[in-house]
Amino acid sequence: MGSMASTAPMGPMGPDEGVALPNSVLGKAQLLLGAFESGAVRLRLSELSRRSGVPKASAYRLAQELVRWGLLDRHDETYELGMRLFQLGERVPASAVLRSVARPLLTDLFARTRATIHLAVLDATHVLFVEKIAGEESVLTHSQLAGRLPASCTATGKVLLALSPDGRRHIGQLPRGAGLATLTERSVVSAAVLERQLAAVERQRFAHEVGEVRAGHASLAVPVEGPDGVVRAALSATGPVSEVSVERLLPTLRATAARITRGLAGPVAPRVR
Incomplete structure (x- = not known):
C-alpha cells in the first residue's frame, strides 16, 4: 500500500507539521492501519484519529470499511488489527x-x-x-x-x-x-x-x-x-x-x-x- 499512497494527491496537513494527508481512500486507510505500528494493540476511535491524522468522521467511516474487509476487528469501543492482515502477511x-x-x-x-x-x-x-x-x-x-x-x-x-x-x-x-x-x-x-x-x-x-x-x-x-x-x-x-x-x-x-x-x-x- 505504501507506494500507492505516496503517489496519491495530497490534501490537508496531518498532525505532523508539513506532512499532508493523502486524498485517496487507500492512502487514509494505510494511515489508520499504520497507527498500530507503535505497538498499540487496541485503539479507541479518538486515538486512531489522533495517531493517523485522519479526521474523526473519516476515520470512523474507513474503520467500518476495514472491519468489513477483515483488516480491523472491533471490540466494543476499540479497534485492533484483523486476522486478515495476518493471513496475507504469512503469504x-x-x-x-x-x-x-x-x-x-x-x-x-x-x-x-x-x-x-x-x-x-x-x-x-x-x-x-x-x-x-x-x-x-x-x-x-x-x-x-x-x-x-x-x-x-x-x-x-x-x-x-x-x-x-x-x-x-x-x-x-x-x-x-x-x-x-x-x-x-x-x-x-x-x-x-x-x-x-x-x-x-x-x-x-x-x-x-x-x-x-x-x-x-x-x-x-x-x-x-x-x-x-x-x-x-x-x-x-x-x-x-x-x-x-x-x-x-x-x-x-x-x-x-x-x-x-x-x-x-x-x-x-x-x-x-
Whole structure:
C-alpha cells in the first residue's frame, strides 16, 4: 500500500507539521492501519484519529470499511488489527520462505544460547522483526514479532545498514547531525559516530550494541545471506550484557546464519493454501 499512497494527491496537513494527508481512500486507510505500528494493540476511535491524522468522521467511516474487509476487528469501543492482515502477511513470499527455513534453526539456537533470538529485515530506516524466539524472561524487551525499531541503535539495524544492498541508500534518509532516533541514553545520536560504527561492521561483518535499545542489555548480530551472496536479513542474540559475549556467541550465530543460507538455496517451500 505504501507506494500507492505516496503517489496519491495530497490534501490537508496531518498532525505532523508539513506532512499532508493523502486524498485517496487507500492512502487514509494505510494511515489508520499504520497507527498500530507503535505497538498499540487496541485503539479507541479518538486515538486512531489522533495517531493517523485522519479526521474523526473519516476515520470512523474507513474503520467500518476495514472491519468489513477483515483488516480491523472491533471490540466494543476499540479497534485492533484483523486476522486478515495476518493471513496475507504469512503469504508475503520473501518473509514466508525466510521464516519457514529459519524458524527451526532459530529454535535450536535459542535452546543452545538461552538468549532472545531475532531475525530482522531492513524497512527503510527501521528494522522489522520477522521472527523472534524467546523465553518468559524476555517479556519486557522492546522487540516484538512484526514490530519495528530504529536501525541506527539496534545490532540488526547496524548490520543491515552496513551490509545490505539498500543499506547505503537508507543511511542517506537518516537525520544528519545529532537527530538520530534514540531509545536510551546510550543510543548513538550522531550520524558521524554511526558512520564510523558501520565502517567497523562492514570490516568485521558483525555488530555488537550495548545498552542502546534497553539499559543493561546487549545484542550481537550477523548478516544472513541469500544463495546469491546478497545480505537479506540479520540474525541476533539479545540478553543481559554479561551474557552477550562476542567470543561465546559469534561462532554460533555465524554457523546458524550459514545454515539458513544453505536452506534458502534448497527447494522452495510449498505454497500455503
